[in-house]
Amino acid sequence: MSVRRSESHIYMSRKARPLRRVRFRTVLPVLLILSAGLLVLSRLEHSAVREVRWHIAELMTPVLSAILVPLEPLRWVGQHVTKLADLTRELDDLKDENQRLRSWEWRAHELERKVGELTALSKVVRETPLEFVTVRVIANSSGAFVRSAMINAGTDQRLKSGYPVLSGDGLVGRVLETGRSAARVLFLTDLNSRIPVLVGRDGVRAVLVGDNGPSPRLAYALSGAHIAPGDEVATSGIGGLFPRGLRIGVVVETARGLRVRPHANLDRVEYLSILFYEAPSPDLAAVPERDGIPVAAEAGASASLDGGRDKAGP
Amino acid sequence: MRTFVPSVLISCLTLVSALPWGLPPDGRFVLPLMPIAAIHFWAVRDDARLVEWFVFLAGLTLDVLSNGPLGFWSAIYLGAYALSVLAAGSVRGVRLGRWLSLVGVMTVLALMEWALSSLYYFEFADLWPLALGSIAVVLFYPILAGALRFLDPEMMSSANPGLTAGGRN
Numbered sequence: 114m115s116v117r118r119s120e121s122h123i124y125m126s127r128k129a130r131p132l133r134r135v136r137f138r139t140v141l142p143v144l145l146i147l148s149a150g151l152l153v154l155s156r157l158e159h160s161a162v163r164e165v166r167w168h169i170a171e172l173m174t175p176v177l178s179a180i181l182v183p184l185e186p187l188r189w190v191g192q193h194v195t196k197l198a199d200l201t202r203e204l205d206d207l208k209d210e211n212q213r214l215r216s217w218e219w220r221a222h223e224l225e226r227k228v229g230e231l232t233a234l235s236k237v238v239r240e241t242p243l244e245f246v247t248v249r250v251i252a253n254s255s256g257a258f259v260r261s262a263m264i265n266a267g268t269d270q271r272l273k274s275g276y277p278v279l280s281g282d283g284l285v286g287r288v289l290e291t292g293r294s295a296a297r298v299l300f301l302t303d304l305n306s307r308i309p310v311l312v313g314r315d316g317v318r319a320v321l322v323g324d325n326g327p328s329p330r331l332a333y334a335l336s337g338a339h340i341a342p343g344d345e346v347a348t349s350g351i352g353g354l355f356p357r358g359l360r361i362g363v364v365v366e367t368a369r370g371l372r373v374r375p376h377a378n379l380d381r382v383e384y385l386s387i388l389f390y391e392a393p394s395p396d397l398a399a400v401p402e403r404d405g406i407p408v409a410a411e412a413g414a415s416a417s418l419d420g421g422r423d424k425a426g427p
Numbered sequence: 428m429r430t431f432v433p434s435v436l437i438s439c440l441t442l443v444s445a446l447p448w449g450l451p452p453d454g455r456f457v458l459p460l461m462p463i464a465a466i467h468f469w470a471v472r473d474d475a476r477l478v479e480w481f482v483f484l485a486g487l488t489l490d491v492l493s494n495g496p497l498g499f500w501s502a503i504y505l506g507a508y509a510l511s512v513l514a515a516g517s518v519r520g521v522r523l524g525r526w527l528s529l530v531g532v533m534t535v536l537a538l539m540e541w542a543l544s545s546l547y548y549f550e551f552a553d554l555w556p557l558a559l560g561s562i563a564v565v566l567f568y569p570i571l572a573g574a575l576r577f578l579d580p581e582m583m584s585s586a587n588p589g590l591t592a593g594g595r596n
Contacts (some may be wrong), residue, residue, distance in 0.1 A: 180442055
């Protein structure tokens with residue numbers, strides 16, 4: 114008891130105590146109500162909230178970049194400790210994979226030769242390689258709500274909303290919002306992410322739907338379509354938001370059914386590449402017409418049949 | 428001036444929890460809960476050194492940086508502050524009591540987080556990562572408390588052993 118009395122004596126005068134009590138009873142409820150109000154506004158996706166949030170986030174970008182510098186060794190240690198734990202399992206997997214890939218390598222060379230011959234025969238329009246910029250992740254989402262990251266590049270680096278974002282392992286998501294010097298990337302695991310994809314060798318069309326979990330699900334696949342664990346998933350290019358053929362992940366069997374495990378480790382991405390990819394459809398709208406038919410329709414049709422934006426990735 | 432050190436340290440913890448640490452998915456909830464441990468640390472020892480609106484701003488900053496709904500972490504941080512202040516009366520000066528009060532506060536907050544996130548999306552959120560985060564904070568608390576005490580000159584210079592070393596009743 115004596116300790117408690119002495120603390121009060123040290124830290125709070127008799128006059129200060131009622132003042133604290135009043136503040137606790139008035140200011141705190143007001144702030145709690147304000148928080149609840151902000152939550153409601155966020156749920157309604159009020160445009161003012163979005164703008165204010167983005168302005169503040171942009172102001173914080175230099176602060177976060179500066180903090181990252183002294184903490185770099187600590188982050189390095191943390192990441193390597195986690196990596197080491199996964200390494201043994203990964204080594205066994207890689208040995209198996211390597212054996213399988215050797216036989217595929219021969220097959221790929223054969224197919225490459227055939228594709229080259231067929232391309233020459235059908236006079237397919239060549240895809241122009243896409244530009245990209247590599248950026249750094251400076252902040253990560255935490256909590257149950259979103260799967261996104263903030264990067265240290267924005268409109269000053271010619272970034273636009275919608276640009277595809279990749280890591281060395283595959284597609285990560287797309288640019289959601291851009292400020293002058295910062296942008297937010299929406300991960301493909303986010304609840305709001307929808308990506309048209311092709312699954313497996315048969316190229317089954319589906320939509321990859323994020324649900325804030327580590328493995329997004331496949332939706333809108335044709336009934337009776339054969340999708341099995343181990344099938345590769347890549348972007349289909351339908352809708353024009355992403356180029357066709359960007360690697361995403363592999364189908365895995367989970368307790369909640371078939372899911373897609375992304376190749377990119379979204380929790381550990383540090384550097385990301387942003388593709389300067391514009392949706393092709395707006396360009397087609399501006400194409401001059403002759404007798405009501407776009408003059409470049411043939412070229413556009415052959416480009417879409419080509420389906421080969423595979424070379425687009427960095 | 429007395430509020431300066433707690434404010435700076437809580438700000439640092441908030442900013443650090445927004446950085447990309449490469450944690451596994453279930454570990455995402457641990458870092459945003461660290462400022463709660465700091466809020467509890469000062470609230471149970473001397474709540475006059477914490478300012479309510481600052482606690483609110485710390486939560487709001489994390490909401491902005493993590494791109495979560497505005498008001499979520501500020502409500503959670505204010506909840507932590509309120510619960511810690513209410514618990515302070517009965518545990519002040521008792522080291523084990525303070526730690527036990529943190530267990531209670533974290534339990535209530537985990538449920539509050541779960542309820543808020545479920546309500547926000549109109550579907551049941553996963554309770555496991557929230558519980559895991561809370562357990563991690565409770566276990567990590569003695570180390571964090573030691574570090575905060577070390578960084579707080581007022582606590583280090585205090586002649587009262589009840590404040591600096593957890594009390595001897």
